[in-house]
Amino acid sequence: MKCCFGVDIGGTTVKMGLFEESGAIIDKWEITTDTSDEGKAILPNIAASIEKKLGEHELDKEDILGIGAGVPAPVTADGVVNGSANLGWNYKEVKKELEELTGLRAEIGNDANVAALGEMWKGGGAGEKNMIMVTLGTGVGGGVIIDGKMLVGQNGAGGEIGHLCVNYEETDKCGCGNRGCLEQYASATGIVRLAKKKLGQDLRPTCLNKEDVTAKDVFDAVKEGDEIAKKIAAEFGTYLGHALANLAAVTDPAVFVIGGGVSKAGEVLISYIQKPYMERAFFANQNVRFTLATLGNDAGICGAAKLVIDKA
Numbered sequence: 348m349k350c351c352f353g354v355d356i357g358g359t360t361v362k363m364g365l366f367e368e369s370g371a372i373i374d375k376w377e378i379t380t381d382t383s384d385e386g387k388a389i390l391p392n393i394a395a396s397i398e399k400k401l402g403e404h405e406l407d408k409e410d411i412l413g414i415g416a417g418v419p420a421p422v423t424a425d426g427v428v429n430g431s432a433n434l435g436w437n438y439k440e441v442k443k444e445l446e447e448l449t450g451l452r453a454e455i456g457n458d459a460n461v462a463a464l465g466e467m468w469k470g471g472g473a474g475e476k477n478m479i480m481v482t483l484g485t486g487v488g489g490g491v492i493i494d495g496k497m498l499v500g501q502n503g504a505g506g507e508i509g510h511l512c513v514n515y516e517e518t519d520k521c522g523c524g525n526r527g528c529l530e531q532y533a534s535a536t537g538i539v540r541l542a543k544k545k546l547g548q549d550l551r552p553t554c555l556n557k558e559d560v561t562a563k564d565v566f567d568a569v570k571e572g573d574e575i576a577k578k579i580a581a582e583f584g585t586y587l588g589h590a591l592a593n594l595a596a597v598t599d600p601a602v603f604v605i606g607g608g609v610s611k612a613g614e615v616l617i618s619y620i621q622k623p624y625m626e627r628a629f630f631a632n633q634n635v636r637f638t639l640a641t642l643g644n645d646a647g648i649c650g651a652a653k654l655v656i657d658k659a
Contacts, residue, residue: 348367348368348410349367349368349410349411349412349659350365350366350368350373350406350410350411350412351365351366351368351411351412351413351415351652351655351656351659352364352365352366352397352400352411352413352415352651352652352655353366353414353415353416353647353648353649353650353652353653353655354393354414354415354417354648354651355458355461355462355647355648355651356380356389356393356416356417356418356419356434356458357380357419357433357458358380358382358419358433358434359379359380360377360378360379360380361377361378361379361380361389361392361393361396362375362377362644362645362648363375363376363377363378363393363396363397363400363648364376364645364648364649364651365400365404366648366649366652366656368412368656368659370468370469370649370652370653370656372645372648372649373404374400374404375645375648376396378392378393378396380434382433382434382435383435384435385435385436385437386431386434386435386436386439389436390441390444390445390448393416393445393448394445394448394449397414397449397451398449408450408451411451412452412655412656413451413452413453413454413655413658413659414445414449414452414453414651414655415453415454415455415456415461415650415651415652415653415654415655416441416445416453416454416455416461416651417455417456417457417458417460417461417647417650417651418431418434418441418455418456418457418458419431419433419434419457420432420433420434420436420457421457421502421503421504421507422441422455422456422457422499423499423502423503424499424503425440425442426440426441426442426443426453426454426455427439427440427441427442427503428441428455428503429502429503441453441455442454442455452655452658454651454654454655454658455654456497456499456650456651456654457490457497457499457503457506458488458647459480459482459488459489459490459506460490460491460497460498460499460506460650461490461497461647461650461651461654462480462488462490462606462642462646462647462650463479463480463489463490463491463492463497463506463604463650464490464492464497464649464650464653464654465642465645465646465647465648465649465650465651465653466478466480466490466604466606466640466641466642466646466650467480467492467495467604468649468650469649470604470640470641470642470646470649471602471604471605471606471638471639471640471641471642472492472601472602472604472638475600475601476493476495476601477492477493477494477598477599477600477601477602478492478600478601478602478603478604479491479492479506479508479591479594479595479598479600479602479604480492480603480604480605480640481508481587481591481603481604481605481606481607482606482607482640483533483534483535483605483606483607483608483610484535484607484608484609485534485535485536485608486509486522486530486534486536487508487509487529487530487533487534487537488506488507488509488607489508489509490506491505491506491508491594491598491600493598495657496657508590508594509528509529509530509533510523510525510528510529510530511528511529511590511593511594512525512526512527512528512529513527513528513529513532513586513589513590514526514527514531514532514586515527519531529586529587529590532582532583532586532587533583533586533587533590534609535561535562535607535608535609537583538562538565538579538583538609539560539562541579541582541583542555542557542560542564542565542579543557545575545578545579546560546575549575549578551575553573553574553575553576554568554571554573554576555568555573555575555576562608562609563611565579565580566580566609566612566616567612569615570615580615580619583619584618584619584620584622585623587620587623588619588620588621588622588623588624588625588626588627589623589624589626589627591603591620591624592623592624592627592628592629592632593627595624595628595629595632595635596628596629596632599631599632600635601635601636602635602637603620603635603636603637603638604638604639604640605617605620605637605638605639605640606639606640606646610640613639614639616639617637617638617639620637621637624637
């Protein structure tokens with residue numbers, strides 16, 4: 348039986364899994380991400396953890412197809428990262444270093460792209476070869492899968508949909524330095540920003556509190572029928588739906604998979620995105636499905652494993 352490791356490197360923890368070639372998870376665990384000293388210990392710690400698991404499961408390296416890893420940064424096709432603020436890395440030859448540390452083949456990808464691959468394989472996009480995953484968390488991440496393969500791009504920045512410009516009149520800056528990025532309206536922090544603006548202008552009764560409102564509060568209030576919350580959700584959905592219509596004209600996906608913390612709002616989220624999407628979508632892109640991600644925190648390790656299995 349051949350196996351592989353899937354690794355999802357985050358700023359706080361590294362999620363890891365041991366998989367059969369069929370995709371069945373044999374074991375999964377986490378280690379702390381040591382970002383001190385420009386993250387020098389991250390890859391050695393991963394290598395040590397893999398070595399330990401090989402011993403626990405009595406596996407030889409000949410039994411292992413390789414290691415797949417998702418990294419929170421643009422990753423080139425050669426497995427090079429040119430900087431990751433979350434990990435403290437500057438220039439890092441991740442593939443080369445991990446292979447030298449472990450003696451195993453390594454395949455590296457951007458974490459959002461890798462999570463999208465996982466959802467295509469075993470989650471919300473199962474059965475499809477063309478999909479876009481949108482992760483709505485602190486920021487807006489994306490993963491584009493075309494004919495079963497991740498869209499990487501020249502600089503490893505393919506799928507950075509959070510930085511599509513959706514408002515040319517915006518004066519506030521996004522974290523990336525530009526203005527009017529999708530992330531400023533459709534992330535958890537973006538929804539809070541929309542909510543505070545709306546609550547400052549609309550004096551109708553509402554259960555929302557301007558001072559400490561969260562994205563969860565907004566969609567909880569939507570479910571209760573709160574009119575102001577519905578207006579905030581509609582504005583969020585308009586920005587996101589129109590952006591996805593533009594993306595569909597380029598990539599022609601079969602399905603949009605919505606994940607990240609905001610997606611925990613559930614099915615109510617879909618209607619607010621789908622309606623404005625349909626208003627702007629090219630006629631050939633109107634039969635696309637919208638669905639919620641299903642793998643949760645396992646999407647990254649599953650996609651990372653799939654990276655290796657596909658190249659075995």
